[in-house]
Amino acid sequence: MTASPTACLLVIGNEVLSGRTRDANLQYLATRLGEIGIPLREARVIPDVPETIIATVNECRAKFTHVFTTGGIGPTHDDITSECVARAFGVPWEVHEETRAIMAADYARRSPPVELNAARLRMATLPRGAVPIRCTETTAPGFSMANVHVMAGVPRIMRSMFEALAPTLEGGAPILSRSVHADFVYEGQIADGLSAIQAEYPALDLGSYPYYRRRPDGGMGGGVALVAKGTDPTAVAAAAQAMYALLARFGEAAEGEPAPE
């Protein structure tokens, strides 16, 4: 497990920290990275402050196999991610000619044509040595600079950029997951039994998640969902079976996650 690649996500933007915008990228990336076998180990939401961005990029690129960033690569004054990544790597931030040409051709084709003005040219300006991430949603690219992958904050564009990048990422073993749950069973009842299962499968990540939801009869009710995650299919299946048996001691166990409210 220790040799498997790891990922960190940096969500860059005052709008998430102010509550204006609810992040929609963390869950998508967490899920996809797990499938690819590059588990997300940390995420940070940081403001549009150059010193913070630079220090955080440098700290995290040393600590994790991959760093993914979202946000701050548009044309306005608060879009400073690209420039900050250049400063973090100590390289010039300069117009990327191929990207400028692609964007200019795209803008010229539009009706009416769009001017590649100074603000828009910022989106063709990359750290020297960066590899553009081109996607189907826009000609303004993301980019990879060594193990730092810079993507847009708009979820539709971020996903397109990530999926363009994904085939180039070398993953470890995919993270497998099995869930069981039971209504009217509570964490305080199964905690000891779950600890015993965790002790039996130390390489797995076993989680316990209480839930509360409106029932078909209109009342509120709760239960607990147990999740086993890991890379060994046999161990994950055996732990799931043991968790099912544990829940069945206290109530009506079921496979999978509880249905959403």
Added chain:
Amino acid sequence: MTASPTACLLVIGNEVLSGRTRDANLQYLATRLGEIGIPLREARVIPDVPETIIATVNECRAKFTHVFTTGGIGPTHDDITSECVARAFGVPWEVHEETRAIMAADYARRSPPVELNAARLRMATLPRGAVPIRCTETTAPGFSMANVHVMAGVPRIMRSMFEALAPTLEGGAPILSRSVHADFVYEGQIADGLSAIQAEYPALDLGSYPYYRRRPDGGMGGGVALVAKGTDPTAVAAAAQAMYALLARFGEAAEGEPAPE
């Protein structure tokens, strides 16, 4: 502005990093802390790993006026936040007698009565010196340990704990916000004008956010929303007026945020 209090949020839990659970607490806390005048400056999502929790708590409690944590205070083996906070502060983690008595009375009253077993007693075990945060949703408390405020991860309980805590927090000037937007206006057009407004109001945080949404006619369309945030009502209002005039040069400006999709 530099003297105003600051906040950091630590979301503790493998389930957020695996994509199983979408965090629902960041936006709530960001919004409420802005209203109280303790702006959220950073958020981190970290795994259920003791060394990571301890190091992150210690780094962030030195860096920010307040640290809020969510998650990891239930009765199961993966609920290790409370114990880790004790270790971060270098104090014993011990049964809090008053809390034990409150929980025992609650459990005894239930029908059928619930046993205060070892797992549940963990929820009455706090770092020495912690002040419990009691809420209306459960008798298992959160707690404040100096400037670190430990809350549940379940959103309903987290909100109840935060609102119980809020009156004790000394805020700075509340963060005021004004928004304008315009359909069919794009960031590349207004970037220079917005930079000029930002230069005129350096104490404000001006943000530009493109949006895409389904229109009443069924087609997709975009536009841009501009947001001015700050503590000075006169400056915020003046900047909003200037941003409105900027958008009106290129399209049909409107006050407020665009209607959701």
